[in-house]
Amino acid sequence: xxxxxxxxxxxxxxxxxxxxxxxxxxxxxxxxxxxxxxxxxxxxxxxxxxxxxxxxxxxxxxxxxxxxxxxxxxxxxxxxxxxxxxxxxxxxxxxxxxxxxxxxxxxxxxxxxxxxxxxxxxxxxxxxxxxxxxxxxxxxxxxxxxxxxxxxxxxxxxxxxxxxxxxxxxxxxxxxxxxxxxxxxxxxxxxxxxxxxxxxxxxxxxxxxxxxxxxxxxxxxxxxxxxxxxxxxxxxxxxxxxxxxxxxxxxxxxxxxxxxxxxx
Numbered sequence: 001x002x003x004x005x006x007x008x009x010x011x012x013x014x015x016x017x018x019x020x021x022x023x024x025x026x027x028x029x030x031x032x033x034x035x036x037x038x039x040x041x042x043x044x045x046x047x048x049x050x051x052x053x054x055x056x057x058x059x060x061x062x063x064x065x066x067x068x069x070x071x072x073x074x075x076x077x078x079x080x081x082x083x084x085x086x087x088x089x090x091x092x093x094x095x096x097x098x099x100x101x102x103x104x105x106x107x108x109x110x111x112x113x114x115x116x117x118x119x120x121x122x123x124x125x126x127x128x129x130x131x132x133x134x135x136x137x138x139x140x141x142x143x144x145x146x147x148x149x150x151x152x153x154x155x156x157x158x159x160x161x162x163x164x165x166x167x168x169x170x171x172x173x174x175x176x177x178x179x180x181x182x183x184x185x186x187x188x189x190x191x192x193x194x195x196x197x198x199x200x201x202x203x204x205x206x207x208x209x210x211x212x213x214x215x216x217x218x219x220x221x222x223x224x225x226x227x228x229x230x231x232x233x234x235x236x237x238x239x240x241x242x243x244x245x246x247x248x249x250x251x252x253x254x255x256x257x258x259x260x261x262x263x264x
Contacts, residue, residue: 005129005165033143121176164197222249
């Protein structure tokens with residue numbers, strides 16, 4: 001999935017450039033679909049991630065032991081005094097360079113080298129392309145653009161090339177990103193995502209953890225069905241899963257798990 005993630009990211013970067021290069025001063029200040037962030041905060045998040053990928057800041061004297069989300073907030077906070085143009089320029093300066101860095105991680109020995117990502121789990125370096133593809137898909141097509149975001153712009157519809165790596169990252173990260181998630185699931189359930197990038201997976205409890213395997217396995221007690229694009233929305237708790245999902249079978253079992261699920 002990682003080379004597919006790189007291809008999706010290359011498309012997403014060009015689409016983000018198209019949108020943010022046309023923002024008015026008023027549009028920069030609108031609340032985004034990412035709770036607590038304006039449009040400029042959202043772009044600053046994406047630009048700062050790219051800058052750190054290409055030109056990492058010096059390591060602090062003492063290790064910072066913070067959740068990944070808080071560390072991302074800190075990078076955005078550091079840009080509070082910047083102009084909108086400075087944030088735009090940072091994105092335009094570092095986006096393509098960061099994609100090139102991620103491309104270099106598709107080859108050995110880097111590709112299979114496992115690295116920790118704060119509290120998000122540990123992953124082979126080639127999967128970072130999937131993480132960025134997810135990040136850009138979510139922020140562009142959920143948080144920035146209407147109908148869920150505040151900006152009216154036209155882009156090509158999301159196809160499997162754009163969406164599948166984002167879904168793949170969420171499925172891969174689901175067993176690692178939340179401690180004790182398995183305690184919210186009393187029996188296996190099936191997740192069915194329809195449309196571009198979709199598929200079927202079985203989610204099962206494994207003590208305090210969960211396992212996620214492709215396909216539907218015997219013994220599942222409920223099926224949760226949604227389209228793939230909506231999964232990006234409700235799977236990150238930007239909206240309630242009840243607005244998007246159809247549940248057949250033992251709904252209380254599925255509901256307890258879905259209420260807790262929050263992929264980053």
